[in-house]
Amino acid sequence: MRRSPQLGAFLAYVVEARLAGDAGAIKAYSIAVDVFGRAADFDPQRDPIVRVQARRLRALLAEFYQSGNAEAPIEIVLPIGGYVPEFRARMLEQLPPEQQPVAPIYQDGARAKQSVKPQTETGRPRAVWAVGILALAILILAGIYWTSLSERTGVAVPVAQPAMPFVIVEEFESLIDDRRGVPLVAGLAIELVTDLNQFPDLSARYGDTQAEVTQGDLALGQPIYMLSGVVRRTEQGVRYSVLLREHNSEAAFASVDVSVPLDNGNPQMSLDDVARMIAIRLGSPRGPLHAATRQWLASSTASDLVLEPYPCFIAAALFREQRLLIDATQVERCAEAGARGGDSESQALLALITADRGWRIGSDNEEGAALLAEGGRLADEAIRIEPISAFNWASRGFVALLGGDTLQAREYYSTAMQLNPAAVDMLADYAYVEAQIGNWQLANSLSALAFSVESDPPNFYYSVPALHALRDGDYRAAVEFGERMIEGLPDLGSAVLVSAGGHLRDNTVINAYLPRLLASNRFRRMGIMPALRYHILDTELLRVLSNGISHAGVPVDRLARPF
Incomplete structure (x- = not known):
């Protein structure tokens, strides 16, 4: 707390408001304005300072109460997802003998009577030294044996969870004389900040021409990245090159390039589109900003840990991609x-x-x-x-x-x-919806954009190309895409593969996937075609699916009715 007076002020603010009976006034906005000095137009959705500082405060409180230094009979708890503190009586065995209460502990600010053994003046210095030496010894031993000690005793060790990435965007530099043409960088940094702040798992601010990391930035407790960029002319047109680096390192953390063709000297993409193409790569749950968090989740063994909102969103993306991993x-x-x-x-x-x-x-x-x-x-x-x-x-x-x-x-x-x-998984999902309706031009363009971003796309991305290939009669491509699609969408994927195999009269494909089709509880309960019509509105696609599955040897009653 001494190292971060803002956290001390945060704690005092919420505790005093609760004790005063004013819990309803403890909101992100009031904390931001009264504690962190934000302006009256503060928007908690664009500036995550309160959520981030609350996570740091919870971690420090947990560390304090588990350190053995806490002597008070009351524990202050800041619940996950909220800012109204709770006051809980600590167990008697958690307190040193001279601090154990002899009367009940009352919550919500009422004083508790307790008997404390008086300490003589002559004994105090010796006791202080003894406690200090003991504390030092405990710290040294804990640093060496903490993990095994926690396993033997069952004492919970606070787990430091990854914090949301924070990006400071500097103005882009133009190496092209655009005085007589369309401005090539004006407003791009601001647009990029706006785009990045739309993601639930990223935050960003504008850094002007030469960004400085402020004490307020450091107080957020988030990993900080500096984003700078340059636009230059190439044979194909102009190229926007973006460099991402950690704030305390000059080494490149990641880079992104966006090439824009020219027509009579004018770029064929607006600055909004350029910002979108940059944000779509940086904001992907598989992008460089979230790589460390994905690794942490994949290697974490604390299955009973309640994840904070940021790692929770990354875990959800991982779960969707690989259900066995999370x-x-x-x-x-x-x-x-x-x-x-x-x-x-x-x-x-x-x-x-x-x-x-x-x-x-x-x-x-x-x-x-x-x-x-x-x-x-x-x-x-x-x-x-x-x-x-x-x-x-x-x-x-x-x-x-x-x-x-x-x-x-x-x-x-x-x-x-x-x-x-710029949300790439959302692009893939939207493409899937348009494909089921039959709007193939839009579905294919959205799907192609999503694929252009990801070097190793998740399995559910393959639904649109698989469905389109089947509908267009390219059954070999439908099998190729369907074999990736089935891991993300098993019911529809098995239907696509059996149908493609039926059209090809390919028994290898049919034999591999027909058992999965007929084992689907959904198809069994509804019948295969009624279940497919539940989502798909494109009548031609439904016709191709039905004919192919019939050619694969599935009887009409299985197609039309529950079985």
């Missing part, structure tokens, strides 16, 4: 914790998880229908809390799609794309 209950647990604290995007994530479970149980089942309805309610509430979040609108679109309302899903995704056109 425990679904861990993602659901951290989404619930964030939602209880009023974080709208955590609630939208919880809506996705809830609706996905309902879809897997089945909309034709009472329990499944109830879960789908609950997912829709949670997503609607998330939008009501924060209507300018692209993630909230995209989540509502995905929930609508799972509920069988493909046209409504398209509307939600369209709104999300207006808010954040």
Whole structure:
């Protein structure tokens, strides 16, 4: 606390407000303005300082109470996802004997009577020295044996979770004389800051021409990256080169290039489009800014750890890509914790998880229908809390799609794309929705853009090229794409592969995937074609799917009715 007076002020502010009976006034806005000196127009969705500092405060409090230095009978707890502190009586065995209370402890500010053994003046210096030597010995031993000690005793060791990346964007430098043409860099840095702040797992600020890392930036406790860029002429037109480096290092952390062709000396992309292409690469959950967090999640053994919002979002992306790598209950647990604290995007994530479970149980089942309805309610509430979040609108679109309302899903995704056109997974999902409706030109262009960003795209990206190849009669390509698609979308993927195999009369493909098609609980409950019509509105695609599956030897009753 001494090293960060702001955290001390934060703690005092929320505790005093709670003791004064004014818990309702403890909001992100009031903390930002009263404690951190933010202006009256502070927007908590654009400036994450309160959320970040709250995470640091929770970690310091946990460290303090577990260090053995705390003597008070009351413990201050800042719940995950909120800012209103709780006051809890500590267990008697946690206190030294001379500090153990002999009367009940009362919460919410009421004083507790306790008996403390008086200390003689002559004994105090010796006691202080003894305690100091003992504390030093404990610290040295803990540094060596902390892990094994915690395993033997069962004492919880506070886990430092990754913090959200923070990017300071400097003005771009132009090496091209554009005095007689379209400005090539004016406003690009500001646009890029706006785009990056639309992601729920990134934050950014404008750094002018030569950015300085301020004490306020350091106080956030986030990994800080400096982004600079230059535009220069090439044979193909102009190239925007972006360099990302850690603030305390001159070495390049990552780089991004965007090439723009010229037509009569004018670039064929607007600065908004250039900023989007840069942000789409930096904002990807598989991008360089999140690489360390993905590695931490993959190697973490603390399955019972409640993740904070930032690592929770990265865990959700990992879960979607590789369901065996991340425990679904861990993602659901951290989404619930964030939602209880009023974080709208955590609630939208919880809506996705809830609706996905309902879809897997089945909309034709009472329990499944109830879960789908609950997912829709949670997503609607998330939008009501924060209507300018692209993630909230995209989540509502995905929930609508799972509920069988493909046209409504398209509307939600369209709104999300207006808010954040640089979210690459959202691009892939939106392309998938447009493909099911039959808007192939838009679906293919969105899908191609998503593929251009990712060097190793997730399996669910392959749904659009697989469906398009099948519809166009390129059955070999449908098999190639379908074999990637099936790992992300097993039901639809097996239908695509069996249909393509049927059209090719390829028994190898049919034999490999027909058992998976017929083992699908969803197809068994509804019939294969009714289940496919649940999402797909393109009648030609449905016809090709039906004919191919029939050619593969599936009887008509399996196609049309439950089995």
